[in-house]
Amino acid sequence: xxxxxxxxxxxxxxxxxxxxxxxxxxKAEAGQFIILRTDADGERIPLTIADxxxxxxxxxxxxxxxxxxxxxxxxxxxxxxxxxxxxPLGRATHTDGLKKxxxxxxxxxxxxxxxVAKKLHQLGAEVHAIVGFRSKDLVILEDDFRNSSSKFxxxxxxGSAGERGLVTDALRSLIESGEKYDEVITIGPLxxxxxxxxxxxxxxxRTIASMNPVMIDGTGMCxx
Amino acid sequence: xxxxxxxxxxxxxxxxxxxxQNFNEVALGYTAxxxxxxxxxxxNCKNMPCVSGCPVKIHIPEFIQEVAKGNFEEAxxxxxxxxxxxxxxxxxxxxxxxxxxxxxxxxxxxxxxIGRLERFVADYHNxxxxxxxxxVAKNGHKVAVxxxxxxxxxxxxxxxxxxxxxxxxxxxxxxxxxLVYGIPEFRLPKAIVQKEIDGLVALGVKxxxxxxxxxxxxxxxxxxxxxxxxxxxxxxxxLPKFMGIKGENLLGVYSANEFLTRINxxxxxxxxxxxxIQRARRxxxxxxxxxxxxxARCARRLGAEVHIIYRRGxxxxxxxxxxxxxxxxxxIIFDTLTNPIEILGYHNPDxxxxxxxxxxxxxxxxxxxxxxxxxxxxxxxxEVENSEFVIDLxxxxxxxxxSPNPLIKDTTPSLEVGPRGGIVANxxxxxxxxxxxxxxxxxxxxxxxxxxxxxxxxxxxxIDEYIKNKK
Ligand SMILES: Cc1cc2nc3c(=O)[nH]c(=O)nc-3n(C[C@H](O)[C@H](O)[C@H](O)COP(=O)(O)OP(=O)(O)OC[C@H]3O[C@@H](n4cnc5c(N)ncnc54)[C@H](O)[C@@H]3O)c2cc1C
Numbered sequence: 001x002x003x004x005x006x007x008x009x010x011x012x013x014x015x016x017x018x019x020x021x022x023x024x025x026x027k028a029e030a031g032q033f034i035i036l037r038t039d040a041d042g043e044r045i046p047l048t049i050a051d052x053x054x055x056x057x058x059x060x061x062x063x064x065x066x067x068x069x070x071x072x073x074x075x076x077x078x079x080x081x082x083x084x085x086x087x088p089l090g091r092a093t094h095t096d097g098l099k100k101x102x103x104x105x106x107x108x109x110x111x112x113x114x115x116v117a118k119k120l121h122q123l124g125a126e127v128h129a130i131v132g133f134r135s136k137d138l139v140i141l142e143d144d145f146r147n148s149s150s151k152f153x154x155x156x157x158x159g160s161a162g163e164r165g166l167v168t169d170a171l172r173s174l175i176e177s178g179e180k181y182d183e184v185i186t187i188g189p190l191x192x193x194x195x196x197x198x199x200x201x202x203x204x205x206r207t208i209a210s211m212n213p214v215m216i217d218g219t220g221m222c223x224x
Numbered sequence: 225x226x227x228x229x230x231x232x233x234x235x236x237x238x239x240x241x242x243x244x245q246n247f248n249e250v251a252l253g254y255t256a257x258x259x260x261x262x263x264x265x266x267x268n269c270k271n272m273p274c275v276s277g278c279p280v281k282i283h284i285p286e287f288i289q290e291v292a293k294g295n296f297e298e299a300x301x302x303x304x305x306x307x308x309x310x311x312x313x314x315x316x317x318x319x320x321x322x323x324x325x326x327x328x329x330x331x332x333x334x335x336x337x338i339g340r341l342e343r344f345v346a347d348y349h350n351x352x353x354x355x356x357x358x359x360v361a362k363n364g365h366k367v368a369v370x371x372x373x374x375x376x377x378x379x380x381x382x383x384x385x386x387x388x389x390x391x392x393x394x395x396x397x398x399x400x401x402x403l404v405y406g407i408p409e410f411r412l413p414k415a416i417v418q419k420e421i422d423g424l425v426a427l428g429v430k431x432x433x434x435x436x437x438x439x440x441x442x443x444x445x446x447x448x449x450x451x452x453x454x455x456x457x458x459x460x461x462x463l464p465k466f467m468g469i470k471g472e473n474l475l476g477v478y479s480a481n482e483f484l485t486r487i488n489x490x491x492x493x494x495x496x497x498x499x500x501i502q503r504a505r506r507x508x509x510x511x512x513x514x515x516x517x518x519x520a521r522c523a524r525r526l527g528a529e530v531h532i533i534y535r536r537g538x539x540x541x542x543x544x545x546x547x548x549x550x551x552x553x554x555x556i557i558f559d560t561l562t563n564p565i566e567i568l569g570y571h572n573p574d575x576x577x578x579x580x581x582x583x584x585x586x587x588x589x590x591x592x593x594x595x596x597x598x599x600x601x602x603x604x605x606x607e608v609e610n611s612e613f614v615i616d617l618x619x620x621x622x623x624x625x626x627s628p629n630p631l632i633k634d635t636t637p638s639l640e641v642g643p644r645g646g647i648v649a650n651x652x653x654x655x656x657x658x659x660x661x662x663x664x665x666x667x668x669x670x671x672x673x674x675x676x677x678x679x680x681x682x683x684x685x686x687i688d689e690y691i692k693n694k695k
Contacts, residue, residue: 023440037397041491043499044397068498084397086434 002036002085005058007078010140014108015074016050016062024059024087028052030119031093034059037084038072045069048112049088059087062111062140093185093208095119100126102174102181103149104167104196106188107133112210113187114141114148121148128174128181129153132167132192136160168195181205227264230333235340240553247409247493247525250550251315251343256294259344263292265329266336273326274338280678282306284323284338291341300349303342308378308681311350311416313674314343316407318544322674350419357427363387365691368452370437370632373401374673375458375664377420378680379687384427386688391452392429395436398489401460402665403673405489406481408518410525411547414488438635447659453694454659454687457647458680459632461665465624467510471567472622476504476584480511480519480623487522504528504619508587510564511623512536515670517547519621520556530556531615535563535592535605561592561605565612567620586616628666636660644669653683661687 006018024034033048051060063070076082093116101120105113110131121127129149133139134157146152153170154162163170171184186196187210200207236252237243243250254262266288274284283302290299303310319325319339327335365388369380372394380390398404400417425431437443437459446452464479466472483501486492492501507523509516512534520530532551534541537560541548552558568586572578591611594603628645640648640656646667653661663679665671 023435027440041498043490084434086395086397086436086440088439089436 002082004076004078004080004082007076010062011138014062014064014111014138014140016060016111017073017076018058018060019082019085020057021059021085021087022057024049024085025052025054025057028059028088029092030095030115032088032090034061034085034087035089036061036073036082036086038069038076039083042072042083043069044084046089048115050111050115051118052115059085062108064108093119095123095125098123098125098182100128100180100182102128102130102171102179102184104171104184104186104188104192105129105131105145106167106186106192107138108140109188109192109210110141110145113185114144116185116187117145118148121150126150128179130155130167130170130174132156132170132188133161134158166195167192168199171196172199175199175203175205183208186210226267227261229265232265232334232337232340233258233262235337237550240550240555243410244524244554249413250410251546253347254340254344256296256344256348259291259296259341260294262337263288263341266292267328269328273328274323274336277323277326278306279322279672279674280306280681282323282342287345288336288338288341291345296345296348297352299345303345307674307677308381309374309420309673309677310342311346312374312403312412312420313677314339314341314346315412315416316544316672317674318672320545350416357385357423360385360387360427362389362428365389366391366450366452367687367691368393368446368450368455369458370443370455371395371401371458371460371664371666372399372421372431373458373460373664373676374403375460375666375676375680375683376401376456377424378677379456379458379661379663379684380429380680381424381427382681382684383687384424384429386684388688388691390429392424392431393435393437393441393446394431394433396489397433399431399433401458405485406515406518408484408488408522409493410521411518436631438631443632443636443639443657443660453691454661456653456680456683456687457632457655457660457662457666458664458676459629459666460676461626461628461646461670463627463629463645464622465626466622467564467624469564469566471569471584474567474569474584474620475582476502476618477567477620477622480509480515480621481626483519483621484515484522487526493522493526501526502619504617506615506617507531507619507621508533508559508564508615508617509621509623510534511625512541512543512560513623513625514543514547515625516621516623517543517551519623521547521551521554523619523621524554524556528619531617532556532558532560533562533564533587533589534558534560536602537561537594540602559589559615561594562589563592563605563607564589564620568614584618584620586614587620588612588614626665626670628669632666651682652686653679654686659690661690 003020050062103117127149128151129145130153132155184207193209287299287302324335369392490499507528509520566588570580591608592605598604633641647662649662653663661683664676
């Protein structure tokens, strides 16, 4: 059941796991999530589906070590099994009719932004990926984003990788230089999403931000 | 000789001030002597009024006569002909509105303690029987059951006994439905539910947990890709209602479902829990049904002062009588004829990072009085002018009822659904979609364990007919 097939440390606190989960892999779409438990008495935590492979029946998840469960998850090794893994849950990201999109990710939020960028790219939309991190050693998924976009901009707060500055600086200069987006999709820390939304509001661009509510069952029992 | 005592033999219970601090079962059950003595209160009426009050028509006087003679296993077999979950129903059925309400002894004095006797008999059987289910020859037909509450469990069990290859799909990580995530341990020990599930597995029923039908797989796919010839939908009514008043999004406001799931399914009440819940100081539970009582009594056991806020009076509380009595004994405060109008929260304008920001601090209520009877025949509560008051608290639990989750409807074309979200099905569970049956709360909206169980049974028979006729 739900065996860990691959494990990769993306940065000192962020890890990517490939999990064998046939039912989930068959149905997963960008923007959806799973709920997992590591052990029989474990907490149920939701994580975004970072990637899926229908043929090999796998789901990739990416997590940052922030609490007891992610700590435990980070100690699990290839060959071990998760106790529970349910999904895909939530709604798939709307991709219909989008021809040109800016996907703006920040920090671990990039793990959620990436499958959206990939999906849009696969559907033939022009994707501009703008991703921001505090510094070079926290950068994740750089190659994945490059392969799923026609323009890739990497920003760091301290300039240790890519350009120095905020994702909003990059987004503004792209818009100012005449890029016309059907939609901006932003996923990352709340303040970042807030400033992205304030910026796109100035230009009247439709913007989708991604929120993570507290939940337990993932089907709406809590009133979600 | 009949026992002509006007009162039921009292149910031994844990003392209120002891049980208020633990989650062990409140009612301890009759001893054999108490059961026999109580059974002798039954007059064995020829016309069996009690049976007419039982949704699954258990032959009540017949089983009680066996109890009176000390033939407990025989008594069990009589109940088992009609009910597959007697240990559960003996504990949670609203007997005072069903069988016991029709008991002749209730005209002058108290009715026979039918529920208590049912519980005794089921517990006796569970403790003493070691019988493994007879192996049943498989008939090669596959049926899918969605949801593992009382409706699904019963349907699966009856079909397996008829030889069907049954797979139960459950969204959560544990089977049992409301019996495991909703009704607390102190009212229905989870070991009893587990025993039912183990029994199913012993019958050869496959249980696939962690499978949300409608997301992980659709009903159409179950039938076209996985070879299930019929499907039973027993997905319950898990979607909570809110009042739509200001402040329901504040931190510390829960749906009863979420609160109870955290406590029961996730075991937040245990000292060593890895998934604890924030302990509140003072809690208001809004609502007056079983769900409200369970939420209140859980919160009480976690150390809070607990208020039940209900817009009608004590007489109108829809919960089981025993639960209301137990709640009162445990020190729950009943603010009846009271309705919330706003939930108040903390807001520090000077410090946006104040961790108390957005937390609930109180609930503003208004007093109510009962007016003319409404369409349902119940007297309609109306607001008393200028009677607003505030209760300071740090947790609010909304227990206002639930409705069926739209997920199945949204992912199953041609499945007809009624105005309140319930799947349209007849008495046999037949829906608008060929080969698809439904029963329990998913059809009726929140109701009772016994009705869900009865619906599961009826559908098992209908599915059997359906598959036989298809051949
Ligand atoms: C707190 C509480 C206390 C109660 N107390 C009493 C009482 O004392 N007496 C009484 O008679 N009744 C009581 N009830 C009501 C009673 O529990 C229900 O009427 C009964 O459980 C309904 O049974 P069911 O099988 O229809 O659904 P449920 O018990 O709700 O089971 C449905 C199951 O289906 C699963 N499910 C839902 N959607 C999907 C999906 N898409 N895919 C797969 N699985 C899915 C759910 O996770 C759940 O496990 C109470 C209810 C609650 C919530």
